[in-house]
Amino acid sequence: MANEESVDKTEGFITKLVTELVSSPLNIGLLCICGFLLYKIFAGRRSSPPPRKPELPKMKKQDFTLEQLKEYDGRGLEGRILIAVNGKVFDVTRGKRFYGPGGPYGVFAGRDASRGLATFSLTEEAIRDEFDDLTDLSSMQMESVREWEMQFTEKYDYVGRLLKPGEQPREYTDTEEESTDDRKSETEKKTD
Ligand code: HEM
Structure with missing residues (x-):
């Protein structure tokens, strides 16, 4: 009984969260940006690694414009x-x-x-x-x-x-x- 109640509560919370997230164009935009960045980060990780180039030598310390x-x-x-x-x-x-x-x-x-x-x-x-x-x-x-x-x-x-x-x-x-x-x-x- 108590278990069913907690499942109901969780479902209610998730429905509320999803409704909240898709209720404004700004939220939808932010969700898209997050999704895009996550895709870029994880797709970059998954794709087969390029042939390993030797690491560049350490740069001489200097100031830059x-x-x-x-x-x-x-x-x-x-x-x-x-x-x-x-x-x-x-x-x-x-x-x-x-x-x-x-x-x-x-x-x-x-x-x-x-x-x-x-x-x-x-x-x-x-x-x-x-x-x-x-x-x-x-x-x-x-x-x-x-x-x-x-x-x-x-x-x-x-x-x-x-x-x-x-x-x-x-x-x-x-x-x-x-x-x-x-x-x-x-x-x-x-x-x-
Ligand atoms: C809005 C959704 C965003 C998501 C879901 C996201 C996700 C992530 C994740 C998962 C990492 C860690 C990647 C790893 O260590 O493998 C990361 C790192 C980073 N994120 Fe984001 N990010 C978001 C937005 C942004 C924005 C708006 C900026 C900059 C203004 C930003 C700047 C960075 C930087 C500088 C790192 C560190 C990269 C490094 O280790 O050199 N992120 N992000």
């Missing part, structure tokens, strides 16, 4: 992909299935992804071609950018800073190159 960053969108000769998050540039080549051409987050490749990540948007307006100082973002959005930055620091190699217009690149010494300073050591980095 937005223009220089653009060259690393995965379409270059090496296929290297860089992404900036909160002023820091990461080599995300090992996440090619996410950021490579045709990947679900390919729009971030070679660009500053901060605003897109903060606003959970993959539209062109969220990824600007001019330098973005992010000053109009709310404190919650900035907190989210910092969390993404930490996630990227854990998973990918930090290669340098994103330069503001007119800012000069730093000269990195070889010791800095080797040093893990505030970064995680290679062995600690997650592999895909």
Whole structure:
């Protein structure tokens, strides 16, 4: 008896949830986007892996202008992909299935992804071609950018800073190159 009641309750909840989800065009749109992204992520995983290319050598530490960053969108000769998050540039080549051409987050490749990540948007307006100082973002959005930055620091190699217009690149010494300073050591980095 109690069992039947709980089944009824669960069915009622699911019916309510489905009705709620399909009741507005915005929800339907969001469901479609989620479905599309999940499809891209999991279809990319299922398809037979391409012949394994040797991993690219670690990039020399350097600072980048937005223009220089653009060259690393995965379409270059090496296929290297860089992404900036909160002023820091990461080599995300090992996440090619996410950021490579045709990947679900390919729009971030070679660009500053901060605003897109903060606003959970993959539209062109969220990824600007001019330098973005992010000053109009709310404190919650900035907190989210910092969390993404930490996630990227854990998973990918930090290669340098994103330069503001007119800012000069730093000269990195070889010791800095080797040093893990505030970064995680290679062995600690997650592999895909
Ligand atoms: C709306 C529906 C969405 C769904 C269902 C979804 C799903 C997922 C899943 C399942 C993963 C983990 C994949 C894995 O580790 O194998 C992932 C990672 C990620 N998602 Fe989404 N996502 C959505 C929207 C977004 C949006 C709007 C953004 C950006 C604004 C975004 C940015 C990312 C990033 C940056 C990663 C990490 C990739 C990495 O590890 O380098 N996602 N997403």
